[in-house]
Amino acid sequence: MADTSHGTGGLSFDKSKRAWPNEANIFIALICIIGMFEILGQLLPYMNNQSFLFDTKDRFDSVFNEARLKIIILQVAIIGIIALGVTQVIISGGIDLSSGPLVGAAAMIVMSFAQTELVNGNPNPKAVFGDWAFDLPVLIPVVVGLLFGAFIGAINGSLIAFTGIPPFIATLGMFLVCRGIAQWWTRGQPVSFPTESFAWLGSGMMPVIWFLLLAVLFHFILRFTVYGKHTYAIGSNEDAARMSGINVKRHKVLVYMIASMLAAFAAIILSSKNLTAQSGMGQFYELFAIAMAVIGGVSLTGGRGSIIGTVLGAMVFGVIQSGFTYVKLDAFYQLMAMGAIIIGAVVLDQWRQKQAAARA
Amino acid sequence: MENDIVLKTEDLTKHYGGVQALEGANFELKKGEHVAIMGDNGAGKSTFVRQITGVEQRTRGTVWLYGENVAFGGPLDAREAGIETVFQTLALADDLDVPDNLFLGREKTRLDWLGPFRLLDYKAMRRATIEGLEKTAVKIPNIRNTIRNMSGGQRQCVAIARTATFHSRLTIMDEPTAALGVQETAQVENIIRTLKEQGEPLILISHNMRQVFDLVDRIVVFRRGRICANLDIKNGDITGEDVVAYITGAKTQPEYQEAA
Numbered sequence: 224m225a226d227t228s229h230g231t232g233g234l235s236f237d238k239s240k241r242a243w244p245n246e247a248n249i250f251i252a253l254i255c256i257i258g259m260f261e262i263l264g265q266l267l268p269y270m271n272n273q274s275f276l277f278d279t280k281d282r283f284d285s286v287f288n289e290a291r292l293k294i295i296i297l298q299v300a301i302i303g304i305i306a307l308g309v310t311q312v313i314i315s316g317g318i319d320l321s322s323g324p325l326v327g328a329a330a331m332i333v334m335s336f337a338q339t340e341l342v343n344g345n346p347n348p349k350a351v352f353g354d355w356a357f358d359l360p361v362l363i364p365v366v367v368g369l370l371f372g373a374f375i376g377a378i379n380g381s382l383i384a385f386t387g388i389p390p391f392i393a394t395l396g397m398f399l400v401c402r403g404i405a406q407w408w409t410r411g412q413p414v415s416f417p418t419e420s421f422a423w424l425g426s427g428m429m430p431v432i433w434f435l436l437l438a439v440l441f442h443f444i445l446r447f448t449v450y451g452k453h454t455y456a457i458g459s460n461e462d463a464a465r466m467s468g469i470n471v472k473r474h475k476v477l478v479y480m481i482a483s484m485l486a487a488f489a490a491i492i493l494s495s496k497n498l499t500a501q502s503g504m505g506q507f508y509e510l511f512a513i514a515m516a517v518i519g520g521v522s523l524t525g526g527r528g529s530i531i532g533t534v535l536g537a538m539v540f541g542v543i544q545s546g547f548t549y550v551k552l553d554a555f556y557q558l559m560a561m562g563a564i565i566i567g568a569v570v571l572d573q574w575r576q577k578q579a580a581a582r583a
Numbered sequence: 584m585e586n587d588i589v590l591k592t593e594d595l596t597k598h599y600g601g602v603q604a605l606e607g608a609n610f611e612l613k614k615g616e617h618v619a620i621m622g623d624n625g626a627g628k629s630t631f632v633r634q635i636t637g638v639e640q641r642t643r644g645t646v647w648l649y650g651e652n653v654a655f656g657g658p659l660d661a662r663e664a665g666i667e668t669v670f671q672t673l674a675l676a677d678d679l680d681v682p683d684n685l686f687l688g689r690e691k692t693r694l695d696w697l698g699p700f701r702l703l704d705y706k707a708m709r710r711a712t713i714e715g716l717e718k719t720a721v722k723i724p725n726i727r728n729t730i731r732n733m734s735g736g737q738r739q740c741v742a743i744a745r746t747a748t749f750h751s752r753l754t755i756m757d758e759p760t761a762a763l764g765v766q767e768t769a770q771v772e773n774i775i776r777t778l779k780e781q782g783e784p785l786i787l788i789s790h791n792m793r794q795v796f797d798l799v800d801r802i803v804v805f806r807r808g809r810i811c812a813n814l815d816i817k818n819g820d821i822t823g824e825d826v827v828a829y830i831t832g833a834k835t836q837p838e839y840q841e842a843a
Contacts, residue, residue: 449690450699452679456687459676466638466674467688468659477699526678 245520245527249535256539260546267550275549291545293428299515299541300434301496302508303534304489306515307434307441308482310533313516314445315478316458316525317383317390322486322512324401325375326505329368329490331405334414334500337364337421349415351408361420365491372487373480375401380479384472398509405502415499425495433492437485442530454478458525514565515540522572587614588650589753589784590635595644597630604630606808607841608644612753615782617775619795622805622830628788631805632755636668637661649752659688665752669742669759681726682712685745715748718777721770736767743774754778755786760794772798792823804829812836 260275276288305322312319338347340357347357375397382393408414423429445451453474456464465471489508494500519536521528543564547557590612597605605627612618620628634641637655646653648664655661658668675684682705691704691711712726721740723733730738739759746754756775760768775798778785789795795802796816804812804826812829813836814821828834 444700447702448700449692449703452703455678456676459678463674463676466658468662469688
């Protein structure tokens with residue numbers, strides 16, 4: 224047999240030969256950013272030697288400053304749920320800009336089916352429907368919300384898969400449509416006073432629990448199911464996926480449906496947590512969700528990224544946001560800095576891709 | 584007697600708007616036979632393959648596979664009917680590893696009632712991958728690496744191993760060695776010889792005269808969308824110069840006069 228130039232290794236799948244995972248880099252970045260804020264806390268004269276994440280004051284009964292940790296994960300949990308869906312869309316080679324307004328519209332609709340009849344003994348002043356819609360079982364608003372998400376996602380996915388409209392344009396249109404639906408639903412009036420069982424869904428640390436449960440579920444799905452494999456394949460090389468016999472169009476519709484259902488679920492949790500729904504809810508959420516995914520190493524060119532990365536990206540996002548508040552940076556500067564960080568993450572990703580291509 | 588013929592086309596024609604990319608191709612491939620398709624760029628070779636494999640829909644004509652009249656709606660139909668194709672543009676997903684690419688679109692799965700969320704049987708796919716690569720004597724240092732990090736030859740070998748792993752009724756290769764070095768080309772040619780020994784029929788599109796004379800039984804020459812020659816090269820009275828003459832249009836076989 225002819226000698227080959229492919230080395231002498233023969234066939235193997237040695238685990239030790241696998242590349243350094245990208246997620247590890249993000250974890251290191253997370254530690255570095257925390258460290259940076261710790262140092263700032265010591266250096267900045269107006270900070271009085273506070274610690275960012277550690278318990279240094281009063282009781283010393285725990286290692287960490289639990290209050291701040293809780294705030295950080297609560298802050299990122301709801302947008303994090305959206306980011307789980309956005310991650311799948313981006314891995315498949317698309318983008319979803321409609322998730323923020325979808326949160327607003329879904330929250331309005333969901334809350335209309337979750338209202339309670341009596342508020343402190345008085346009739347609900349914000350009632351949307353008649354008596355039949357009061358005190359419904361909690362399953363009904365949840366199912367209505369998820370169905371609405373699935374419907375919007377099916378439209379997004381069908382537009383992209385069957386008409387060839389770029390995902391950016393299709394979901395930008397849906398962005399406006401959803402914001403319109405949110406305002407039209409009650410002519411701009413907020414919807415409030417949910418049933419107790421509905422309010423339980425987003426109470427306390429429940430958003431974090433939902434986020435982690437869904438993260439585990441979708442990590443498993445992306446890693447171990449045919450759906451996950453085809454999502455990566457389509458984002459990696461759509462023509463190859465088609466020629467391999469994957470039904471690319473049907474798969475894209477499914478991906479956008481799942482993403483929009485996750486956004487709708489985020490709306491359920493958010494309106495439950497706030498005990499009210501307003502048409503303006505979810506502003507910038509689509510961008511923050513994309514940012515979490517991109518910071519977490521999901522490549523905007525498709526084919527690469529992971530749920531673990533996005534969860535870490537969400538943590539980085541939360542730590543940075545909380546850290547800016549901690550060092551008393553004004554909210555305007557926070558938005559600007561956030562924008563710079565997102566651009567930086569994409570530049571870094573492109574640079575890494577070039578490095579990888581040069582090595583191959 | 585009909586069962587002796589793997590593939591037969593009659594009057595196979597493809598027009599792109601006003602352009603006649605393929606005109607009235609009558610083609611036959613017998614069991615165990617390896618046939619090369621040659622011709623200049625734009626002669627209709629790849630167009631011919633795309634009509635057979637269902638990547639495009641033909642304008643006119645009939646295709647029989649093992650005596651059965653077939654009209655594939657897409658590449659998956661062709662593949663399910665047993666036609667394996669190595670495309671000129673490698674149909675590989677760069678971000679996936681070797682087993683993933685080998686089994687793309689026909690993964691081994693468990694719990695199939697879960698529909699699109701059925702579980703991947705990674706273990707079985709890895710095992711089958713190693714068996715397949717051993718059968719074709721392809722060496723790849725680590726099959727868990729993504730395709731992105733592999734050399735052109737390794738990528739090509741993965742694409743070909745895909746066709747060889749799944750026992751196919753007809754294998755089609757579109758310029759499989761066009762971008763390869765000497766040793767990598769030798770490896771691909773070895774795989775083709777293995778297929779010949781196993782009696783698997785093959786259509787090979789190639790520009791490489793030496794390779795074609797080394798590997799196949801018969802050469803079919805395309806020119807400006809038409810077949811202009813059908814040359815049996817086993818008895819050795821056809822030379823490379825003859826083939827070049829047919830490709831450039833200096834010669835045309837009498838039975839294909841309308842192609843002149």
